[in-house]
Amino acid sequence: MNFGAFARKKLNFLALFVLAALSLGALPYGAMAQEGAADPDAVAVEESAAEAPAFDYYGPEMIKGQPVGAEEDFVESMTFQPQFTDNGDYALWMHDAILMPIITVISLFVLGLLLWVVVRYNKRSNKVASRTSHNTLIEVIWTVIPVLILVVIAVPSITLLARQYQSPPEDALTIKANGYQWYWGYEYVDNGGFEVVSNMLSEEAALDAGEPHQLAVDNRMVVPVGVPIRIQTFGADVIHSFGIPSLWFKLDAVPGRINEKMLTITEPGIYYGQCMELCGARHGYMPIAIEARPLDEFNAWVQSQPGGMTRAQIEAQNAAPAVQDAESAEDAAEAGDTEAVEEAEAAEAAAEAA
Numbered sequence: 001m002n003f004g005a006f007a008r009k010k011l012n013f014l015a016l017f018v019l020a021a022l023s024l025g026a027l028p029y030g031a032m033a034q035e036g037a038a039d040p041d042a043v044a045v046e047e048s049a050a051e052a053p054a055f056d057y058y059g060p061e062m063i064k065g066q067p068v069g070a071e072e073d074f075v076e077s078m079t080f081q082p083q084f085t086d087n088g089d090y091a092l093w094m095h096d097a098i099l100m101p102i103i104t105v106i107s108l109f110v111l112g113l114l115l116w117v118v119v120r121y122n123k124r125s126n127k128v129a130s131r132t133s134h135n136t137l138i139e140v141i142w143t144v145i146p147v148l149i150l151v152v153i154a155v156p157s158i159t160l161l162a163r164q165y166q167s168p169p170e171d172a173l174t175i176k177a178n179g180y181q182w183y184w185g186y187e188y189v190d191n192g193g194f195e196v197v198s199n200m201l202s203e204e205a206a207l208d209a210g211e212p213h214q215l216a217v218d219n220r221m222v223v224p225v226g227v228p229i230r231i232q233t234f235g236a237d238v239i240h241s242f243g244i245p246s247l248w249f250k251l252d253a254v255p256g257r258i259n260e261k262m263l264t265i266t267e268p269g270i271y272y273g274q275c276m277e278l279c280g281a282r283h284g285y286m287p288i289a290i291e292a293r294p295l296d297e298f299n300a301w302v303q304s305q306p307g308g309m310t311r312a313q314i315e316a317q318n319a320a321p322a323v324q325d326a327e328s329a330e331d332a333a334e335a336g337d338t339e340a341v342e343e344a345e346a347a348e349a350a351a352e353a354a
């Protein structure tokens, strides 16, 4: 095959590719639609329902991360949700400022080339076919320019990848998200170990509360804002995936192992996500709802939970027996008990370390 034929074959392939991409783009987006119309009466309903727990949960006016239906905003429904983490902002910038312009320019350029070839070099307008098989200059150009484009994309791409793998700091707050068939459980490992079980609300209950059906849950995952959170995921039965688009967060929940990733949310609000790994019959009905609150409000919520303790309370509790040990051992030392003196020293060291 000479080079001309090769190039023509390549162009045919590109034409097919462009056609496929165009037809994909035209698919209706109705499947993603959510019925999320906010009902002002529903706020009052939620407020009266919130009498029993001491904690006042956010109402639907605080919803910040949720998908938008095509009938609400056609353009918004096709693009990313607004982002509420630093990684999300960076990724969105990379998409909007780097990837989309490059994709658009390349697509239009290739389309232009195709049209030019179709019009200028068809059988009718080009009776005598060219026998050119090599053109060194063009070959160098169509090798070097794509390489440069890839290098330009690689810089922010690898930066984003590295940022997403950043380990949480040692004092990050640990919350374990357990995937069950078919609901989520949130274990507050650093706050006394209680688990919040979170089930999807029925359509009626969700709409009554002014929240979108299939995203609203009975118990939200409450987390602090502006604090690094160590999210650990675990699959209790099969593989699930803990994904929240507006927080640029997705992590598989795998049986028999714990995955870990850092999450720092920048604004208080409600953020919706879903299980993102096909996990069985009710995979589509195990949504995630995160309620991000300032740290003091998060601590108040923790204390409203059975067995929930803030970190300060846990630290105080851990230090207390050590101090007691030290005191009782000092008494023993006065009585001449050498074993107890050693114990006292160990306890003091432990208290200092705590």
Ligand SMILES: [Cu+2]
Pocket (backbone or CB within 6 Å): 179, 180, 239, 240, 241, 275, 276, 277, 278, 279, 283, 286
């Ligand atoms: Cu699942």
